[in-house]
Amino acid sequence: MRYLSTRGDATPRKFCDILLEGLAPDGGLYLPERYPQVDAATLAKWRNLPYHELAFEVLSLYIDDIPPADLKALCAKTYTAEVFGTEEIVPLRELEDGVYLEALSNGPTLAFKDMAMQLLGNLFEYELARRGEELNILGATSGDTGSAAEYAMRGKHGVRVFMTSPEGRMSPFQQAQMFSLQDANIHNIAVAGVFDDCQDIVKAVSNDLDFKRKYKIGTVNSINWARLLAQVVYYFAGYFQATANNGKPVSFTVPSGNFGNVCAGHVARMMGLPIHTLVVATNENDVLDEFFRTGVYRVRSAADTHETSSPSMDISKASNFERFVFDLLGRDGAKLRGLFEGELGKAGRFDLGKDAAFAQAAERFGFRSSRSTHADRLDTIRDTDKRFATLIDTHTADGLKAAREFLTPGVPMVVLETALPIKFAETIVEALGHEPDRPKRFVGIEDLPKRVTSLPADAGAVKAYIAAHCD
Ligand SMILES: *Cc1c(COP(=O)(O)O)cnc(C)c1O
Numbered sequence: 216m217r218y219l220s221t222r223g224d225a226t227p228r229k230f231c232d233i234l235l236e237g238l239a240p241d242g243g244l245y246l247p248e249r250y251p252q253v254d255a256a257t258l259a260k261w262r263n264l265p266y267h268e269l270a271f272e273v274l275s276l277y278i279d280d281i282p283p284a285d286l287k288a289l290c291a292k293t294y295t296a297e298v299f300g301t302e303e304i305v306p307l308r309e310l311e312d313g314v315y316l317e318a319l320s321n322g323p324t325l326a327f328k329d330m331a332m333q334l335l336g337n338l339f340e341y342e343l344a345r346r347g348e349e350l351n352i353l354g355a356t357s358g359d360t361g362s363a364a365e366y367a368m369r370g371k372h373g374v375r376v377f378m379t380s381p382e383g384r385m386s387p388f389q390q391a392q393m394f395s396l397q398d399a400n401i402h403n404i405a406v407a408g409v410f411d412d413c414q415d416i417v418k419a420v421s422n423d424l425d426f427k428r429k430y431k432i433g434t435v436n437s438i439n440w441a442r443l444l445a446q447v448v449y450y451f452a453g454y455f456q457a458t459a460n461n462g463k464p465v466s467f468t469v470p471s472g473n474f475g476n477v478c479a480g481h482v483a484r485m486m487g488l489p490i491h492t493l494v495v496a497t498n499e500n501d502v503l504d505e506f507f508r509t510g511v512y513r514v515r516s517a518a519d520t521h522e523t524s525s526p527s528m529d530i531s532k533a534s535n536f537e538r539f540v541f542d543l544l545g546r547d548g549a550k551l552r553g554l555f556e557g558e559l560g561k562a563g564r565f566d567l568g569k570d571a572a573f574a575q576a577a578e579r580f581g582f583r584s585s586r587s588t589h590a591d592r593l594d595t596i597r598d599t600d601k602r603f604a605t606l607i608d609t610h611t612a613d614g615l616k617a618a619r620e621f622l623t624p625g626v627p628m629v630v631l632e633t634a635l636p637i638k639f640a641e642t643i644v645e646a647l648g649h650e651p652d653r654p655k656r657f658v659g660i661e662d663l664p665k666r667v668t669s670l671p672a673d674a675g676a677v678k679a680y681i682a683a684h685c686d
Contacts, residue, residue, distance in 0.1 A: 216277050218245045221541040223548025229280040231342055234441050235350060237434050244538050245440045250485040251276040258461040261451065266304035267294040270448045277444055289341060293334045298322060305449045307456035310603050314618060315629045317453040324392060325635040327476065328363035331445035336367030338441055343373035350433045351681060352376045353420055355413035358389045359527045364435045369398040377681055379404045379413040382669060387661055388638060394665035402684060408672035411517065419674035426678060430685055437475040438534050446479030454488055457627040464491035468618035468630045470610040471495045471503055472528035474535040476631065481539055484581060491626045495584040496617035498525045503533055507576060507584035510568030514559065524589050524642040525609040543572050585617035596646040606651050608636040
């Protein structure tokens with residue numbers, strides 16, 4: 216399998232070439248040159264596999280530069296009941312007739328990002344050892360991504376993590392999750408500033424090409440193809456649990472921010488998994504809902520980006536969306552470049568509303584969308600608690616509300632549960648008047664010793680810190 220860029224660069228690359236890279240050199244995102252097709256016979260073979268073997272089967276269709284025995288071992292090491300809490304890894308439970316929750320948030324940091332990041336940690340360690348190289352991951356986080364990266368990379372050979380976060384602005388639980396890690400290769404940097412300052416620092420350091428090369432700086436952001444690929448697996452696992460045989464279609468609703476999670480659903484559907492509808496659920500930051508309703512893709516300004524109670528979906532643009540647009544435009548890299556570099560660059564928006572391709576977003580690719588507000592989240596959390604004695608987090612609540620708008624008789628609807636409520640306890644208290652349950656291993660983490668360095672909001676200071684901790 217070879218990979219190409221959405222912006223037209225077709226230099227053939229293998230999986231391991233792009234594993235450690237972010238954007239393609241032409242500024243595009245990597246996609247496989249084609250989507251391998253799975254037929255009914257393949258689905259039948261996969262239906263009863265344990266999760267780690269299913270992961271191996273899906274991944275091996277896209278990865279031919281890691282020996283199968285090694286890839287199998289990496290999947291087996293990653294997807295264990297010990298790390299993800301159950302043998303099913305992503306257990307499904309029925310909430311009401313035909314509506315299911317697929318639990319993706321029982322990994323080490325209680326959010327779905329563990330599903331991909333845990334595999335990425337093992338893939339990085341494997342590939343870096345094979346090349347005799349090291350990597351220093353520099354990131355910026357406001358919560359979920361940073362902790363998932365740290366828990367995936369802790370103790371891994373050849374990898375260090377330097378994670379910047381805005382000092383004092385993460386929830387006490389999120390701070391405790393990250394800062395209590397004592398591993399020598401994990402570095403928490405609390406920046407005196409806001410999240411945007413952290414992102415600016417990461418950009419400034421990455422733009423210093425000499426520094427980047429000398430210190431082998433890399434990232435783990437959501438545009439990484441390996442992360443997306445790992446997420447494809449749980450659409451298959453959800454499908455098998457929601458159906459008794461392989462002819463039946465299933466719909467999925469996905470709480471969405473950067474379009475990474477639901478893009479994996481799109482890939483699964485393109486492979487031939489019988490997905491009826493893919494519902495994109497947004498919060499007040501409705502960039503994606505606007506697109507799927509109108510064909511207009513409009514990047515929001517900082518002032519126009521809302522701080523909401525489903526904060527992991529607070530985006531101004533959806534960084535993975537370009538992958539879907541590439542498929543929507545019939546994989547026309549030149550046309551895509553015109554939209555993303557031309558119109559979007561100049562006007563901050565493009566409009567496909569009158570383009571024949573736009574109608575295909577729903578008809579051919581199965582996409583629908585909806586948006587929720589804070590009041591909707593509170594209502595959904597209360598209602599789910601009251602009628603089903605089930606506590607859901609704020610992001611999952613956005614999903615459940617959207618899902619109910621697109622139910623089709625006879626088609627199971629699977630809502631992806633993207634985090635556990637304890638991560639966003641403040642809103643649960645607002646909705647229900649009490650704290651959510653806390654998994655045992657997190658009891659008292661706020662009292663553990665903290666390992667974090669405070670630095671000014673200055674790229675020079677962060678560079679000096681990295682240089683001092685790199686031997
Ligand atoms: C990251 C995240 C999302 C959004 O996922 P995307 O892949 O960016 O669309 C939704 N919910 C939670 C809890 C998250 O951490």
